[in-house]
Amino acid sequence: MPARTSSPSCGRRAAMSESLAQRAAALDAADELAGARKLFALDEAVYLDGNSLGALPAHVPDRVADVVNRQWGQLRIRSWTEGDWxxxxxxxxxxxxxxxxxxxxxxxxxxxxxxxxxxxxxxxxxxxxxxxxxxxxxxxxxxxxxxxxxxxxxxxxxxxxxxxxxxxxxxxxxxxxxxxxxxxxxxxxxxxxxxxxxxxxxxxxxxxxxxxxxxxxxxxxxxxxxxxxxxxxxxxxxxxxxxxxxxxxxxxxxxxxxxxxxxxxxxxxxxxxxxxxxxxxxxxxxxxxxxxxPDILSMLALEAALEVWDGIAIETVRAKSLALTDFFLECVDAYVPAGRVTSLTPAEHASRGSQVALRCEDAPRVMETLTARGVVGDLRRPDVLRFGFTPLYVGFADTERAARVLAEVLAG
Missing domain, CATH: 3.40.640.10 (Type I PLP-dependent aspartate aminotransferase-like (Major domain))
Structure with a gap:
């Protein structure tokens, strides 16, 4: 039986994937916000649902434990003044x-x-x-x-x-x-x-x-x-x-x-x-x-979480947000066959937030499969896949992987 050979289109897609992955690595290496990622408790998944619930800053559990055990547990009512509640x-x-x-x-x-x-x-x-x-x-x-x-x-x-x-x-x-x-x-x-x-x-x-x-x-x-x-x-x-x-x-x-x-x-x-x-x-x-x-436990957890913003300019966050969403749309255009998804998010920077919404047939199944494969986005029924890009912990390699896995799910 003759050996199976790859089609020219498969070869082109593989080369394109390698090229985009290389660009992602270069962009991550030059990212001035890359160091903020270590401030969060993250796993191997690509988390693109921070526009629904942001990731946990890694130091917050210890801070909340102090609020519960020392401020509430030991100081009790005194914490309204001594803890400045x-x-x-x-x-x-x-x-x-x-x-x-x-x-x-x-x-x-x-x-x-x-x-x-x-x-x-x-x-x-x-x-x-x-x-x-x-x-x-x-x-x-x-x-x-x-x-x-x-x-x-x-x-x-x-x-x-x-x-x-x-x-x-x-x-x-x-x-x-x-x-x-x-x-x-x-x-x-x-x-x-x-x-x-x-x-x-x-x-x-x-x-x-x-x-x-x-x-x-x-x-x-x-x-x-x-x-x-x-x-x-x-x-x-x-x-x-x-x-x-x-x-x-x-x-x-x-x-x-x-x-x-x-x-x-x-x-x-x-x-x-x-x-x-x-x-x-x-x-x-x-x-x-x-x-x-005031809801002190949630309030002080929030106060601790906001420390991840120390030294970070919102203008820098915006620049990376636009770069991430641009790159995601480019990767989707390169990987996903024409006609399978349609972007609802404006291409113009002046009209774009920090998310990309894609209209997709069979969106509930697609999002369920994406999540199972480690790309966590969000579904808005009946047919919208929503991906939020939080620049403090989302990188360009994450972005390329998300688009590639989306294409694989749609092809399957």
Whole structure:
């Protein structure tokens, strides 16, 4: 029986694979963020789901053990003062502030993203309390919870929800607009929206801009102060690696803080919380965004996790993010047969977050098989494969491997 020979196309694919793998190795060798990878507890899998849950910073378990065993176990109630638990929401907010372009004193950490969206939307309407401004514009492609919360906020404040595609937001603004709630990065497609331009348009219409930063904070520059954002919210368990269910945060621009009227006034946002008076008087500054007792275990785990950002510039992270997603799209184009996947993520850098979303037939089976083969991404039903690129621990060799395995799964 004659020996089997490889087809010319197989030879070309093998040469292309070798070439891309060599480029990946060279890019990793030149990567100035490569040293950050060792700060995380990682295995051999390619982890491309950090836009759902960030990887564990390796030092966090020991820090949490200290909080549990010494601060809670030994110091007990004394840790509110001796361990400085009381100031954690503002202290950690100031730690997050440089990552989103905010000066100190404008971010408070606590509660969930959903709760903070509620505070921000109702707070925005109360700040812009003109009876003629009857509309709250909401990103029509938003993560569902934002829409649910905004609808409830509208009912509570007597306003009307107006769903608008971000591409049409500017034309939808007008004298009846009270506030606009927009996602900085679309959770499904990875599209990056124009925060500076849209914020300016919202202000030109006399309205307030509320931004959801869940899929941008820790992946790219935001510039809250520089671009005049009014209020913003975000989670900390994605690119900030704070852990499952880690507390979210609320940004209230300094110029609005004295008038910010939270719809959820709690005892820890009181000007004198331990007076226990029946009447409410809001604290000054970002503290008035608090509600109840902080979740100390999650809060201090987040504080420890944020140490991986010491000495790292968000601009450097953005440059690597774009390089990774460019390289992934190039590898997908080289390895995956034409027509098998379609990118939903914009090719233009100015419109791309830190993820790539691919439309794919039989996506649930494909993602299940990818995960079994050590490439962990995310599925958005019915047909979207979503891959998040966290520059602190994802490398170019990871990226090439992910595209190659995807092609193998689709071929199988």
């Amino acid at each position: 009381w100031s954690a929401p503002e202290r950690i907010g100031d730690r997050i502030a440089p990552l989103v372009g905010a000066a100190p004193g404008q971010i408070v950490v606590g509660d969930s993203t959903s709760v903070n969206v509620f505070k921000a939307v109702v707070g925005a309407v109360r700040l812009n309390d003109d009876p003629a401004r009857t509309d709250i514009l909401v990103d029509a492609t938003t993560f569902p919870t934002d829409g649910y919360i905004a609808s409830s906020a509208a009912r509570m404040t007597g306003r009307r929800i107006v769903p608008v595609d971000p591409a049409d937001l500017t034309s939808a603004l007008g004298p009846t607009t009270a506030a606009a709630l927009v996602n900085h990065v679309d959770y499904r497609s990875g599209r990056l929206h124009d925060l500076p331009g849209l914020t300016a348009a919202v202000h030109e219409a006399g309205a307030l801009a509320v931004w959801d930063l869940c899929h941008s904070a820790g992946a790219l520059p935001v510039g809250l102060d520089a671009h005049g954002v009014d209020l913003a919210v975000g989670c900390t368990y994605k690119y900030l690696n704070g852990g499952p269910g880690s507390p979210a945060y609320l940004y209230v621009a300094e110029r609005h803080q004295a008038s910010f009227d939270s719809p959820l006034p709690g005892w820890t946002s009181h000007a004198d919380p331990f007076a226990m008076t029946p009447g409410y008087e809001a604290a000054d500054g970002s503290t008035r965004g608090r509600v109840g007792t």
